[in-house]
Amino acid sequence: MADTALQLGIVGAYMVLALAVGAVAYRLTERTAEDYYLASRTLGTVVLLFTTFATLLSAFTFFGGPNIAYSAGPEWILVMGLMDGIIFAVLWYVLGYKQWLVGKRHGYVTLGEMLGDRFGSTPLRVLVAAVSLFWLFPYVMLQQKGAGQAIVGLTGGAVPFWVGAGGITLFMILYVALSGMRGVAWTDTLQGLFMLSLVWVAVAWVLSAVGGAGAATDLLATEQPAFVALGGGLYTPQYVVSTAVSIAFGVTMFPQINQRFFAAGSKRVLKRTFALWPVLVLLLFVPAFMLGAWAAGLGVAVPEGGNVVPALLGAYTPGWFTALVIAGAMAAMMSSSDSMLLSGSSYLTRDLYRPLTGRGDASDERTDRREALVARVGVVAFATLSFVASLYTPGTLVQIGDTAFSGFAQLTVPVALALYWRGTTRSGMYAGVLGSQAFYALHVFPVVSTLAGLVGLDVALPTAYLGWTPGVVGILVGLVLTVAVSLLTSPAASEDRTVYAVSGVESD
């Protein structure tokens, strides 16, 4: 009970701190959309590194990942290394740096704007935003749901779910609407440093209690020899590669990550962030996931529906420390959600509201102020809707949220082609985006089997192709469609193939 009060106190203290940061950021925020969404493209190395990092981390770092390591072995560390450490870093350069250059030159704030301008097509802009929001909305909802459940778990049900989820939603609205990107980035930085320190203290604490890493690993090798060996069980080569590729590709198209490509302060910031990326991945995921794996060797029992890290810490560290880690994990959930909320609202207001109400992109001070207001209304609308959805959590929404990464991953190849290959045409983009989305969606949702069932047939699409997931196959489908249709069609008159040709010199 004392722990409960302590945990609530820590979560509460975090919220107050974040709100204070938000208030400071608010004082520094100009009333323009570019400042609100992108902090006027001024983020420095540490802030950009950690805000991107904290945004990537959700409850998976402390809960989901260690749970997998506990039940199937710690090879997810390699998935993370390949995915986040290498592939994402390369995409950071290939897509991120390019988007940064192009965005700086033309003043883009969202992915949809960037594509719509190049292909002279408002419908394409709307399509990309709609696809992104389709996958984003349920993902935000899942975070709210997770936070609500964590509060329920923390208080043993004393605080009902709707109060927990609603309170966190309200807090996020207040804070995101107030501070925009600058405040979000600053709290993410605090958060990232906090989580990183916490996980190392946890490892040191547990290992000193059990006699060091050698003893812990030996126990694991005795209890679960298969966990120490590389591969086996869940981990096939196809699983490792499919997961790493589809998540890395998906991450780059997640609105809150993609938008950070536009927010860097300078080329130097992008370079440093790029080089530090693998080290950060190493520092965080090795200790976090090894905790889960060692727990399996130490015979830590995890309660039904519970998580291994709190169980392990509960057995080896004092209650207040466990409380701190749980609070940190909840804060991680919130830091992902507030970034998603902010970016989601920019897609909503700029790529859906503007075109659909016939407003142009031309802006002066007056329209800028109005846009900034619309943006905040967008945040409120987005968060309220996802909160309402979290109360009912229809099964399909949960499914969409769980499959969001691969859904976003389908966008990566068409976007990369658009950025680099001048032969890409508007029709090619439509084919690539719609085709790969349709392919993937048909595999995620039981459309084919349901329709076949109606006419009495027992047909279903395969769940894997030679061990490769539909998410990865869909990426190839997108590649083939974009290239083939682009080759077969000629560019529309309103396309401007020169907008993405940028030199690095003018960006300094």
Place this chain on the structure above:
Amino acid sequence: MSRARVVGWAVVALVLMALAVPWFLWGSARIAFGLPLWLWWHVGWMALASVVFAVFAWTDWGIGVEGVGRRG
């Protein structure tokens, strides 16, 4: 010249990806210094990747990205 460098760096990137998982240790349960050997490979590889990325950032940053599409 520049094209050769782009290709060279692309190969480097592919090698970094391809060996991020130590496939040659697949199935191996060898332990060294308190951790599975494959985990040490991961530690070393991430450190190496970081150094390679830093070298790239300070020497050839921008190739393949800046000015692409100008020639069509």
